Amino acid sequence: MRPSFGEIASSTRNQIIKNQVNGVIPGSSLTIFDVEGGLYLLYGSAGTGLLSMMAARAMGDEGKVTACESYLPMVKLMKKVLRLNGMEGRVKIINKRSEELQVGLDMPSRAHVLVSEILDSELLGEGLIPTLQHAHDNLLVENAMTVPYRATIYGQLVESTFLWKLHDFHNNEATVSDSIRLTPPGLDSVLGIKRQQYAMHVNPLQEEITLLSEPFKIFEFDFWKRPESYGETELCVKATNDGRVHVVVSWWVLQLDQEGTIYYSTAPRWIRSPTITSPIGWCDHWKQCVWFVPGSGISILQGEEIRLLATHTETSFSYNFDTLVPTTKILNHRCMTGDFQLVLPPERAAIYADKEWRLSMLKAVQSMVSYSNSFLCHMIEPFTYRLLCLLPMQMVCHIVALKTVLRDLMMNICQNRASTHNIVRQQVRDIATVLPLSALSPKNKEVDLLIAEPFYVGHDGMLPWQNLRFWRDRTTLNDILSEDALTIPSKGILRACAMSLPDLWKSRCCLSSIEGFDHSVVNATLGACGHLPELEEGPCLPFFVWQCGEFDVLSETFDVMEFEFSKQICECHGKSQVKFTKRGVCHGFVLWIDWVMDLQNSIVISTGPDRKYWKQGVKLLGTPRTVDPQSLTSVQPCSAVVEACFSPLKGELKIILDFL
Structure with a gap:
């Protein structure tokens, strides 16, 4: 895994490790092996050279540290950090995985101390065991000292x-x-x-x-x-x-x-x-x-x-x-x-069994198919095959599958669904068929109904508006859509609210001095948000807000812009004034998309911060702002404007925040 801002900036963690590094390195006579990055390591603290510099400083002026890092961009970044702190002569960086190191070639002798942080949340996922095995077999003296000592x-x-x-x-x-x-x-x-x-x-x-x-x-x-x-x-x-x-x-x-x-x-x-x-x-x-x-x-x-x-x-x-x-x-x-096993993220498994979500999808499909006794239905994404179960069995539907591997599965679903309605299996092919996309002719504009969840497999870390890929796919398929083709969902609404997010903001704040070492050069590479220079802008981050530590809603929910899926994808703009409802420190804005499923705007699937199964986008402020809805003082901002622009070419959303 690549470095984490929160890990580098954790003062408690850094202080504990520094104290212990100082404790196990009594002088400059030892060879220190700092395992960094490689196939198995590390989060950003060692990848940027922090542990290496701690060890070198603890050894005194003559101490030498050998560090390995296989990820070339991190090697380049670490060299910048070392140079900035005058440590480039004290720490030797080897662009290899730790298990590729050889004594005599990369290191003059076996090391007396192993300083490592090969840890993920599970402990072993970053390769702790293979790395320690190789180090003990090939790189360390017998009875070497280690930091940490035990887990x-x-x-x-x-x-x-x-x-x-x-x-x-x-x-x-x-x-x-x-x-x-x-x-x-x-x-x-x-x-x-x-x-x-x-x-x-x-x-x-x-x-x-x-x-x-x-x-x-x-x-x-x-x-x-x-x-x-x-x-x-x-x-x-x-x-x-x-x-x-x-x-x-x-x-x-x-x-x-x-x-x-x-x-x-x-x-x-x-x-x-x-x-x-x-x-x-x-x-x-x-x-x-x-x-x-x-x-x-x-x-x-x-x-x-x-x-x-x-x-x-x-x-x-x-x-x-x-x-x-x-x-x-x-x-x-x-x-x-x-091959038909479809592995879901846990949150999606919960959504598909959620009563509210299923009722919304059922009503939306029934609402759309009520306009015709026969239709050709196109499923944008493979997982959408589940919506077959929501289609009324008396309707004639032909399913266009983008991926051939799922056609047999779709037919199996149709047959199982038919059997529950006492329909003979041989009759199923007269009721539902699964066609390749190549079977459709652009001249006929055959597709009457376009369905998406929208959710794309393997993109669990996407920002909410990146699911607007559905809209781009709908535009690509425009030639085969009938003149009055219907879409599920029919519309998307970008919504937002202001929030206090002290823990998240602190974890993404610009780095300066970490345990006495200047880390300012890593901010742009690692995606800092807080305390950025005036002309720089931090990224929007995908998060489950309920997983972000302490948080508090400070404003009403407001609409920023709408996306009309009956039309081809286009550039969209939106602006909305924020009305704060609670006094507090605003660290940023949380944004999400609510999916309008029907033409009457009566069926809406919300993905806001009160829904634990959905990720939101978090736009952190460069500098937190104290807000007060009562305008008790002239210096406290009581409202703000959020402006957004959606680019169809890049599929990106530019967000501009302006406090009044």
Whole structure:
């Protein structure tokens, strides 16, 4: 992974690491090996040279540090930082992965100290184990000192309806009263999420979750010795409350020194530990991890015990349960659909089983098809095949599939849908057919209905308006659309509100001096937002606002501009005045698109910050502004203007913020 602003700017983290680096490096006689970047490492702190410079400074004037970084742009950036701080002669940068280093070629001798930060939220995902293995085998002296000294994984059993909905699509769908099954018999696993841990801030969910166990230790990794590639442990966990185990929440604790006096933890805020003396606070780069228990979870009573088998590979953890309660059933959904398995992000799995979303889609499709007894329907994106289930069975529909691999799947869906309506399978091809796009003639303008969610697979990190790719696709297909072709959605509305976002703003603020080292040259490369020079503008960031730490809404929601999908894509402008409703510090504006699904503007799917399944766009201010709706003083701004311009060529949105 590439560097994170929040990681570099975390004063607590930097102070702890600096103190420990100073503690393990007593003089200049040691060879220091700073593992940086490579295939496995690192976030921005080492990638920019911070750890290397800390180590070099701790060794005195004669100390030398060898650092490796395989990502060439980071090598160039690190050289700029070293030059700016007069350290280019003290730190040797090698443009290689750490496992490619050789003693005698890249290093004069084996190193006595390993300073590393090969950590992601899961601990192992950045390649901690392979990197330590190679370092101990090839680069370090025996009994070398390491920073950190040890890492420990802890876990806790949790009940959470919200987290359950993020993964158990099949059982959640069964609770919806629309009688539509997007995973019909025989295709139960056609939709699902990947079986893995997911990084997530669980603190915002504290009020709605039930803790079902005390925290328990799972694994321990000693940096000072060679780790094993695979490990497993069996735990017996006692329930502290009645409930249903939906997830295992896990976190790690770093012991930085051998004596066990300095610790750093990613534990949730409800965990109290006497060894963790410094509050970490919110950070975007390290979160807790969530492992979803298959199906609807495991029912358990207070005092009962459940067996947990935890395993780790070189890069990940996994968990399996064996309950001591014989009546407990654990649903284990396996992928048995081959090429038809469609892997979803957890938020999409929750959306597709959401009653409100499904009702909106059902009403929109029914509203559109009511204009004709027969139509040709074009699905913009492969995932939209699910909307087949929403089409009235008495309607004649022909589905145009962009990707041939999904045609058989679409027909399978049609056949399953037909069987639930007592329609003979042989009749299905008279009712619904799946055609390649090449089968359509531009001369005939055959397509009557164009459908998109819109959501594009593999673009989970996109800004909301980047889904307007749907509009560009609609324009590309204009030659095959009938004169009065209908679209779902029919319109998009860009909406916004002002917010206080202190944690997020701080994590994206321009860097200057970090532990005494000038980092100002990294701001442009890493995308700084706060305290930018007057003529520079920071990027708009895609975030789940509820995952951004502390936040507060300071204004009414307002419309910025509209996108009319019945027309071809075009440049759009919009401007709106902001009316603040609460006194506070405004750090920026949150923007999103509400999708109008029908011609009557009565069916709207909102993706605003109150909807946890959707990401919003966050435009941070260069300088936070104190706002007051009452205009108690003449110096406090009480309103602002937000102006936006959408470019159809680049698909980008330019946002201009002006306080009055």
